[in-house]
Amino acid sequence: GAVVSQHPSWVICKSGTSVKIECRSLDFQATTMFWYRQFPKQSLMLMATSNEGSKATYEQGVEKDKFLINHASLTLSTLTVTSAHPEDSSFYICSASGQASGPGPYEQYFGPGTRLTVT
Amino acid sequence: TQLLEQSPQFLSIQEGENLTVYCNSSSVFSSLQWYRQEPGEGPVLLVTVVTGGEVKKLKRLTFQFGDARKDSSLHITAAQTGDTGLYLCAGRRGNKLVFGAGTILRVKS
Numbered sequence: 102g103a104v105v106s107q108h109p110s111w112v113i114c115k116s117g118t119s120v121k122i123e124c125r126s127l128d129f130q131a132t133t134m135f136w137y138r139q140f141p142k143q144s145l146m147l148m149a150t151s152n153e154g155s156k157a158t159y160e161q162g163v164e165k166d167k168f169l170i171n172h173a174s175l176t177l178s179t180l181t182v183t184s185a186h187p188e189d190s191s192f193y194i195c196s197a198s199g200q201a202s203g204p205g206p207y208e209q210y211f212g213p214g215t216r217l218t219v220t
Numbered sequence: 221t222q223l224l225e226q227s228p229q230f231l232s233i234q235e236g237e238n239l240t241v242y243c244n245s246s247s248v249f250s251s252l253q254w255y256r257q258e259p260g261e262g263p264v265l266l267v268t269v270v271t272g273g274e275v276k277k278l279k280r281l282t283f284q285f286g287d288a289r290k291d292s293s294l295h296i297t298a299a300q301t302g303d304t305g306l307y308l309c310a311g312r313r314g315n316k317l318v319f320g321a322g323t324i325l326r327v328k329s
Contacts, residue, residue: 105262107262135316142306142322142324143321143322144308144319144320144321144322145308145319146319147316150315150316192260194262194263196262196317198315209265211262211263211264212262213262214260214261214262
């Protein structure tokens with residue numbers, strides 16, 4: 102089946118620094134990748150949608166200058182949390198949707214998530 | 221206001237009991253998916269339902285999509301401790317998935 106990986110799986114950083122999270126589709130080409138944020142015992146909230154080679158589309162209320170998303174290739178998307186603050190601490194999950202030999206048009210496959218803690 | 225209302229929010233049952241989780245909306249979705257998520261991990265897709273009235277079975281799990289494609293249910297028969305987790309329904313609108321609030325299921329031995 103389709104596999105999506107994330108790196109790192111967890112990261113601790115100091116307030117004011119930036120953190121980059123990578124999301125890779127390992128066995129298929131992901132034309133669209135999604136980034137979600139999840140607080141403990143809550144559901145996933147979509148932050149942004151990115152298509153390979155174009156700018157990401159952010160959901161209402163998500164600061165695009167704070168959460169920089171790059172989808173430079175069909176297998177890699179990155180989320181950079183800039184000038185992180187303790188309130189940015191959360192579980193960040195990426196998801197990828199592909200074509201042809203990859204996932205079907207109705208399905209997205211999720212990465213294992215990245216736990217970010219800002220001290 | 222959640223576009224997808226999921227209930228109950230929390231369910232604690234004994235091993236061997238049956239349970240049903242509901243996912244309701246006033247909107248129509250082209251498809252609806254159910255995921256299971258364990259703490260510290262990403263959601264894992266259980267099933268996708270596409271056709272109104274569709275019923276799919278996955279071992280002890282039965283998924284149903286409403287005739288009008290606005291609601292869905294997940295029924296677990298003879299729950300096991302391994303079923304413990306967060307269950308999420310998600311409806312597709314265009315290229316986006318809209319998630320319900322989730323149901324935390326705890327199965328006690």
